Amino acid sequence: MSxxxxxxxxxxxxxxxxxxxxxxEVKRGECYTIIGPNGAGKTTIFNLIGQIYPATSGKLFFxxxxxxxxxxxxxxxxxxxxxxxxxxxxxxxxxxQNLLIGRHRHRKTALWQELLYTPSVRxxxxxxxxxxxxxxxxxxxxxxxxxxxxxxxxxxxxxxELGRALATEPKLLLLDEPSSGxxxxxxxxxxxxxxxxxxxxxxxxxxxxxxxxxxxRVSDRVLALNLGTVIAEGTPAEVQAHPAVIxxxxxxxx
Amino acid sequence: xxxxxxxxxxxxxxLAKHGGHLFWYGLLGLLLLAAPWWSSEYVMSQLHxxxxxxxxxxxxxxxxxxxxxxxxGHAAFLAVGAYTEALMQAAGVPFAISISCAAIFxxxxxxxxGLPALRLKGIYLAIATxxxxxVVEEIITRWTKxxxxxxxxxxKPVEILGWKLESDAEFYYLCLALTVLCCLACxxxxxxxxxxxxxxxxxSEISASCMGVNLAKYKTMAxxxxxxxxxxGGALYAHKLAFISPEQFTLFQSIExxxxxxxxxxxxxxxxxxGAAFIIVLPQLISIGKGWLPExxxxxxxxxxxxxxxxxxxxxxxxxxxxxxxxxxxxxFELFPFYRKGMFRRQKSYMKSExxx
Numbered sequence: 001m002s003x004x005x006x007x008x009x010x011x012x013x014x015x016x017x018x019x020x021x022x023x024x025e026v027k028r029g030e031c032y033t034i035i036g037p038n039g040a041g042k043t044t045i046f047n048l049i050g051q052i053y054p055a056t057s058g059k060l061f062f063x064x065x066x067x068x069x070x071x072x073x074x075x076x077x078x079x080x081x082x083x084x085x086x087x088x089x090x091x092x093x094x095x096x097q098n099l100l101i102g103r104h105r106h107r108k109t110a111l112w113q114e115l116l117y118t119p120s121v122r123x124x125x126x127x128x129x130x131x132x133x134x135x136x137x138x139x140x141x142x143x144x145x146x147x148x149x150x151x152x153x154x155x156x157x158x159x160x161e162l163g164r165a166l167a168t169e170p171k172l173l174l175l176d177e178p179s180s181g182x183x184x185x186x187x188x189x190x191x192x193x194x195x196x197x198x199x200x201x202x203x204x205x206x207x208x209x210x211x212x213x214x215x216x217r218v219s220d221r222v223l224a225l226n227l228g229t230v231i232a233e234g235t236p237a238e239v240q241a242h243p244a245v246i247x248x249x250x251x252x253x254x
Numbered sequence: 255x256x257x258x259x260x261x262x263x264x265x266x267x268x269l270a271k272h273g274g275h276l277f278w279y280g281l282l283g284l285l286l287l288a289a290p291w292w293s294s295e296y297v298m299s300q301l302h303x304x305x306x307x308x309x310x311x312x313x314x315x316x317x318x319x320x321x322x323x324x325x326x327g328h329a330a331f332l333a334v335g336a337y338t339e340a341l342m343q344a345a346g347v348p349f350a351i352s353i354s355c356a357a358i359f360x361x362x363x364x365x366x367x368g369l370p371a372l373r374l375k376g377i378y379l380a381i382a383t384x385x386x387x388x389v390v391e392e393i394i395t396r397w398t399k400x401x402x403x404x405x406x407x408x409x410k411p412v413e414i415l416g417w418k419l420e421s422d423a424e425f426y427y428l429c430l431a432l433t434v435l436c437c438l439a440c441x442x443x444x445x446x447x448x449x450x451x452x453x454x455x456x457x458s459e460i461s462a463s464c465m466g467v468n469l470a471k472y473k474t475m476a477x478x479x480x481x482x483x484x485x486x487g488g489a490l491y492a493h494k495l496a497f498i499s500p501e502q503f504t505l506f507q508s509i510e511x512x513x514x515x516x517x518x519x520x521x522x523x524x525x526x527x528x529g530a531a532f533i534i535v536l537p538q539l540i541s542i543g544k545g546w547l548p549e550x551x552x553x554x555x556x557x558x559x560x561x562x563x564x565x566x567x568x569x570x571x572x573x574x575x576x577x578x579x580x581x582x583x584x585x586x587f588e589l590f591p592f593y594r595k596g597m598f599r600r601q602k603s604y605m606k607s608e609x610x611x
């Protein structure tokens with residue numbers, strides 16, 4: 001049984017072929033990274049996995065279940081969580097509330113119980129809170145727990161978003177450029193956390209990233225894309241040395 | 255300045271976070287319970303309206319303030335509630351059942367308008383709900399067999415288990431009890447997963463759906479709950495006026511309801527009550543003000559002008575509404591003398607390229 005598999009994936013927006021015949025497989029417990037120049041179709045692949053866009057061709061499998069034609073919330077319910085390149089947090093809620101929304105797929109109470117706030121809702125809320133506090137401890141977010149997201153600096157928001165994805169207790173975590181907009185120290189912290197997420201929490205990570213330093217530190221395998229097609233796959237060192245990758249980033253020698 | 259020392263997660267689930275809450279809300283409760291003794295007949299009548307509009311305000315606040323779906327057709331839900339109550343009372347149905355039916359029928363109407371609303375956002379949703387409001391108003395006018403058309407419907411006073419609520423005070427206690435119940439239901443909803451899902455939809459639909467929130471289900475639910483509360487308000491409204499006709503459920507009524515939540519403070523339940531109180535008291539203040547103006551200087555359209563002016567001023571200078579203003583004043587005194595001017599200013603959100611709008 002494969003953990004996560006993409007076969008012959010493609011999408012076109014009118015005449016633009018954004019992703020074309022992309023296929024790869026992610027093994028359980030690894031960190032798999034997709035790299036490529038701007039506009040290579042990396043984020044589009046994430047949106048295809050999350051069923052934000054319906055794929056024009058190809059199939060996606062998670063634990064042998066086909067993802068095509070599911071709604072985004074159904075994909076989330078299977079245990080796939082993601083972060084966004086430009087941060088999509090719930091701005092007018094506190095950090096704690098943001099992380100609690102991450103617990104949504106573990107919701108157990110019915111609407112009538114919530115309207116009356118029955119003891120079962122209370123118990124469930126306390127359990128959710130405890131699960132969220134574990135994430136807060138893990139990412140050291142305790143001091144911003146009760147701050148509104150709208151007032152937080154970019155670097156902290158990035159971590160909060162990672163926390164929100166972790167609060168869903170995912171099996172597969174999609175990270176869209178976790179280091180974009182972070183300073184070198186924050187990027188360093190991010191690298192540690194990604195390794196910990198992989199090792200200690202046992203979550204498989206699929207990542208889109210530009211920072212090759214971070215990529216070679218945390219990834220087991222790398223896939224390079226250019227103009228929507230796969231140009232190389234292998235270990236970080238192999239891909240970095242691949243002639244097609246160098247050409248995609250630097251251009252051909254004259 | 256108060257600092258709350260937290261030792262337990264259960265502390266964050268409590269309704270009253272500290273002694274101050276207990277004291278002030280307790281005092282307010284006592285004051286409201288004693289209202290029939292301290293208030294005149296006129297004030298009593300205003301309190302009826304404030305309660306009724308608060309319930310409707312809660313409904314609209316859930317939808318617009320917390321789920322981020324604008325509605326310009328809430329008068330329609332008010333009408334469904336009011337006419338359900340009128341017709342069922344005429345048919346001799348007990349009050350407990352008729353007011354529940356008012357809520358249920360309004361909720362169904364809410365689901366009906368909620369379904370197309372799933373595909374509409376922002377201004378387009380406002381137009382769709384506006385159209386819905388006009389359609390319902392037209393149906394009420396034309397379906398004379400059921401609603402009596404422009405001749406309207408008369409209602410008798412509420413009767414609960416043989417006890418007729420004929421006096422103002424009795425009806426007031428009914429309104430107050432229902433307002434408190436609706437308020438508690440809203441608070442409970444907002445501090446549980448459903449309420450958080452609503453806020454998630456308001457702030458970012460795409461990431462709400464990626465967190466596992468079923469957008470279609472929760473948006474429809476928001477419409478249904480909002481409409482149900484408005485329906486309850488509508489039933490009380492019908493009893494308060496004792497006579498209902500299509501003229502009470504026009505577009506202007508919808509706008510007035512939306513004004514309640516905007517003036518009160520969008521995104522705060524307190525805002526619904528403050529907004530309701532404001533909108534009821536304002537016409538009174540205007541007519542007092544008219545007395546001060548010299549003869550011939552008080553045009554008949556003064557109320558509309560003042561209403562519009564206040565709305566514009568609020569949107570420009572205090573988008574957080576009356577409750578937001580109160581929060582600022584309170585913070586000023588709590589932190590005195592360390593309050594800074596920009597404390598409530600929020601950073602612009604970062605570029606939203608993935609909003610898919």
